[in-house]
């Protein structure tokens with residue numbers, strides 16, 4: 017079956033079995049491998065993408081259910097060569113060790129920042145509870161989200 | 175600089191050294207190690223497959239095109255070795271880190287390396303590379319001095335160039351190496367004191383943009399996806415098999431050889447479906463379960479491995495009748511690297527290339543060579559920077575499986591283990607039983623210490639406190655589950671038992687836990703971290719509130735010294751424990767990169783929190799009962815305590831690794847805090863199941 021996926025502002029026509037997960041179609045058919053597999057059961061958040069602006073677990077989302085809706089993956093967060101403020105904040109705070117959780121963390125964090133322009137640590141913990149960093153960089157991720165919020169407020173980034 | 179620097183090494187003439195040829199002209203600095211400086215000692219195996227001197231550990235090359243390339247068999251698994259090593263070279267070569275490229279863990283292009291483990295990368299590799307970079311800088315200054323006919327000491331290196339401050343003239347490194355092709359060998363060196371500053375992850379941008387390709391992200395032309403049909407239990411054998419339905423699925427191949435049953439298909443859902451379509455029955459055998467694990471470990475000594483008496487120095491037995499006997503139980507736990515094992519295998523004739531995330535690229539190359547009866551030089555293993563390992567990625571099963579499938583179907587194959595496979599078919603941190611008997615005198619000094627560890631390992635088993643009479647023995651058992659390396663090895667278990675017991679002894683002696691420890695401790699480095707952590711925590715100054723408790727613990731292993739103070743709260747109804755605040759003081763000699771070090775200390779502490787409170791593998795009859803993240807709890811955001819980290823910088827001492835030791839004090843600190851809050855002593859890891867209600 018042909019479906020249309022609207023990923024990072026581009027339309028992709030994919031011929032696929034409709035039961036395949038969005039995660040697998042992104043990775044295997046579109047070669048957008050920034051979205052990661054970590055568990056396949058919605059428990060780790062490594063596969064987080066934005067679907068219609070909301071964080072979604074692409075491992076549990078059938079590709080078909082995502083058809084026609086705007087999808088943002090980590091590859092689409094950069095705008096004209098400029099990093100999203102949260103990507104920059106992750107670099108500045110060194111909020112990664114192995115970096116395998118990073119895409120999912122940044123997308124979940126970016127979604128939070130859209131709803132809450134000055135999240136407190138408790139808000140972040142609540143919103144990000146479903147994202148695992150096995151390397152334990154949680155304190156730095158909280159710090160990065162807060163400093164991205166601050167720099168977005170100052171209008172340092174669009 | 176001596177002219178010896180300019181001598182080509184006769185044994186390394188470029189015509190015999192194709193790797194050097196491939197680099198083109200320029201300067202090459204070979205680092206040699208003493209044989210015994212290699213991490214696991216001499217296995218008589220160094221450099222097979224290379225026609226190189228046996229003991230080369232890395233090389234650094236400066237090319238005519240200004241490229242600076244470092245080749246090392248070490249790998250990047252999240253411990254930031256790439257950054258630390260780049261930093262070492264960048265600082266000494268006075269060149270921005272962006273100009274330096276590190277080729278890591280590629281068995282065709284990097285020298286043999288035992289593996290990246292044991293916290294040895296920073297202590298052994300960074301100083302060597304630093305020294306090579308110093309030699310390179312001196313050579314470049316010398317070349318410029320000859321060219322300009324001035325003294326080398328009047329010149330300086332900056333920004334990838336040599337500069338004459340008197341004239342303002344500059345010349346790039348590449349220009350200086352034009353027409354040169356010499357090789358210098360640099361022997362083992364004493365550590366140069368590293369500079370302490372923080373360099374951010376060198377290729378961090380690739381990670382925050384999703385560009386970095388982990389093994390599971392690689393694609394090869396014509397590649398298919400692979401999957402393995404797993405037996406229902408360990409040690410099961412196939413008794414009947416029907417693959418006909420699976421074979422009819424479009425694009426699916428079934429590969430079957432004895433108990434190996436795998437499939438390949440055009441995408442991973444097709445793989446899952448093909449595996450589900452195979453009908454197999456298996457013969458299984460009864461096996462122990464975690465319910466009777468601890469009796470089993472004590473009753474089943476490993477027949478091949480003798481008990482290891484680590485220390486036995488009984489001076490006087492009289493008056494040292496044991497006052498305290500305690501037993502501790504340690505569960506198996508899993509590493510749970512967020513990137514499960516993965517491999518991409520590709521055959522070109524009889525040459526096999528495998529990309530895989532492993533801590534031992536050369537070990538995996540040997541496994542592959544053996545599995546396919548190939549000479550090692552016909553196998554190439556490459557390790558893309560990997561989604562962590564924590565000691566869990568030493569072996570090459572996934573690589574062998576991918577290569578088996580690839581060979582059978584004649585196409586490159588990507589095999590990514592599912593989370594369930596990662597939980598089941600890798601290996602675990604050993605479970606164990608620890609027994610301690612001790613005595614303390616009226617003056618508060620420990621007089622006798624007897625320590626027996628069954629199966630969990632000998633790492634961190636020695637007694638850091640001063641005790642005249644000691645007997646410390648490690649008894650290996652026949653483990654019912656496959657076990658192996660883990661962050662900090664057994665030091666977490668041994669230190670948990672020891673430091674929990676120390677608190678009980680302090681109570682027996684009527685002393686405060688901190689005062690009791692200090693009274694029995696002359697090791698200055700351990701005293702320093704203990705006092706630093708206690709002071710920052712405010713130990714003894716303020717009483718913690720109701721349903722709260724405070725505990726401390728310290729320990730040393732692999733040249734690192736750690737002390738942790740923890741404050742916990744307990745929900746009075748559920749008895750759920752939350753770790754509220756953790757203060758850790760850590761010292762591992764001279765600090766190379768303070769920010770990365772802090773990151774490692776915090777990360778190790780958080781990982782240790784999981785093993786302390788809730789991580790445990792459940793199993794029965796050769797099956798793992800909780801092989802999912804929904805069934806095996808790892809620390810999450812809400813588990814995060816307020817963390818304070820104190821780094822003591824001993825610039826007068828060599829640097830030791832930092833990825834492991836900081837994990838060892840958190841569990842006993844939490845256990846001691848639980849006792850403080852509830853007057854319940856939990857002598858088992860994980861602790862939470864022993865206290866929660868309901």
Ligand code: FES
Nearest residue numbers: 054055058061075
């Ligand atoms: S892979 Fe989707 S939540 Fe883990």
Ligand code: FES
Nearest residue numbers: 113117149150151
């Ligand atoms: S950085 Fe390794 S899992 Fe988060």
